[in-house]
Amino acid sequence: MKRNTLVLGITLFVLAGFAWAGWANWEYRKQAADKVMAATMPPELVIGGDDGPPSPLLNKPAPNFTLEDIHGNKVSLADYKGKAVLINFWATWCAPCKLETPWLVELRNKYAPQGFEILGISAEGDDLKDDDKDGWAKDKAAINKFVQQMKMPYPVLINGDSISKDYGGLDAMPSSFFVDKNGVVVATQTGLTSQSEIAAKIEKSLGAGK
Amino acid sequence: MKFAKYAALVVCMVPVVNCGQSPLLEKLGGPATKAEAVRYLYPEQVVVAAGKTTDVALHFRIADGMHINSHTPKYDFLIPTALSFPASSGVALDAANYPTGTEFVLPADPSTKLNVYSGEFTINARITAEPGNHLVQAKLRYQACDQTQCMPPKTINVAMDIVAR
Numbered sequence: 001m002k003r004n005t006l007v008l009g010i011t012l013f014v015l016a017g018f019a020w021a022g023w024a025n026w027e028y029r030k031q032a033a034d035k036v037m038a039a040t041m042p043p044e045l046v047i048g049g050d051d052g053p054p055s056p057l058l059n060k061p062a063p064n065f066t067l068e069d070i071h072g073n074k075v076s077l078a079d080y081k082g083k084a085v086l087i088n089f090w091a092t093w094c095a096p097c098k099l100e101t102p103w104l105v106e107l108r109n110k111y112a113p114q115g116f117e118i119l120g121i122s123a124e125g126d127d128l129k130d131d132d133k134d135g136w137a138k139d140k141a142a143i144n145k146f147v148q149q150m151k152m153p154y155p156v157l158i159n160g161d162s163i164s165k166d167y168g169g170l171d172a173m174p175s176s177f178f179v180d181k182n183g184v185v186v187a188t189q190t191g192l193t194s195q196s197e198i199a200a201k202i203e204k205s206l207g208a209g210k
Numbered sequence: 211m212k213f214a215k216y217a218a219l220v221v222c223m224v225p226v227v228n229c230g231q232s233p234l235l236e237k238l239g240g241p242a243t244k245a246e247a248v249r250y251l252y253p254e255q256v257v258v259a260a261g262k263t264t265d266v267a268l269h270f271r272i273a274d275g276m277h278i279n280s281h282t283p284k285y286d287f288l289i290p291t292a293l294s295f296p297a298s299s300g301v302a303l304d305a306a307n308y309p310t311g312t313e314f315v316l317p318a319d320p321s322t323k324l325n326v327y328s329g330e331f332t333i334n335a336r337i338t339a340e341p342g343n344h345l346v347q348a349k350l351r352y353q354a355c356d357q358t359q360c361m362p363p364k365t366i367n368v369a370m371d372i373v374a375r
């Protein structure tokens with residue numbers, strides 16, 4: 001009887017040890033998994049707004065670019081030297097962009113007399129193949145339709161995907177970069193926020209409140 | 211003595227190392243090499259009668275906090291979710307029966323109602339396979355958003371081993 005009690009005690013002790021080891025192992029792997037998740041989750045799965053990490057372009061000169069507008073004219077960021085510019089990347093398939101654009105139209109008309117302009121850049125980010133002529137034609141038609149519907153009074157440039165690398169990859173739309181009169185990015189924004197927040201960033205780019 | 215043997219047997223059966231599926235894989239919803247907004251879950255293998263139409267339920271999962279347009283979004287500017295099979299795969303997609311989406315409203319604009327999928331969803335694919343073993347890379351095209359932003363449209367592989375006898 002004593003022997004059985006001893007064996008039972010040892011067995012329970014060993015089982016408890018295994019249970020603890022199993023729990024500790026699970027916790028360790030859970031923490032490791034969380035670290036891996038944090039390191040490997042693509043930026044596209046991170047909620048936007050101003051909660052994300054600051055853009056690497058912040059407080060740096062805005063990368064120059066030359067793109068065609070919807071009429072085929074070449075437009076460069078450098079053409080707007082001395083003006084505060086909001087570079088707004090959008091896409092026709094993006095519902096938040098559709099909500100944001102009327103705000104931008106209104107803000108552009110309000111601040112234009114102070115030396116402000118918006119460059120709307122369509123970045124469809126489409127995974128269409130280069131030889132998919134029908135697909136690309138549909139994209140272009142959708143851009144023109146969007147511009148007409150929204151009555152966008154500012155230059156609308158196409159093929160923003162070609163400069164996406166310079167602007168951090170453009171993993172999400174809408175993405176905006178607020179450039180001051182010296183050509184420096186003073187604020188950025190990913191995702192839909194509010195008209196007042198955009199206005200505040202435009203004022204910052206104009207140097208208001210300095 | 212017998213008790214000691216049983217005790218030893220019980221101890222040996224305790225799973226120490228295998229504590230279930232990895233937490234990382236649990237979060238991602240199954241084995242995968244890269245996190246995507248949409249992941250194909252299963253089946254990996256399907257056995258069908260050669261030359262006969264068969265319905266196969268394909269299961270997908272959308273990342274937490276994200277949604278994708280349904281196959282029939284409410285506005286023509288939105289990109290619908292669509293399944294396709296490559297033409298020369300030995301398996302024909304005769305029809306795809308998509309689930310009905312749920313209504314989704316952007317917080318910034320309650321008047322705009324979207325029709326989306328979120329969480330897990332299933333597409334019932336009606337297929338006909340030629341005799342043989344077919345490693346098919348079907349495609350799912352979708353466009354995902356969260357409440358404030360949208361990701362570019364994407365096409366993912368839907369890999370299946372279709373055995374037609």
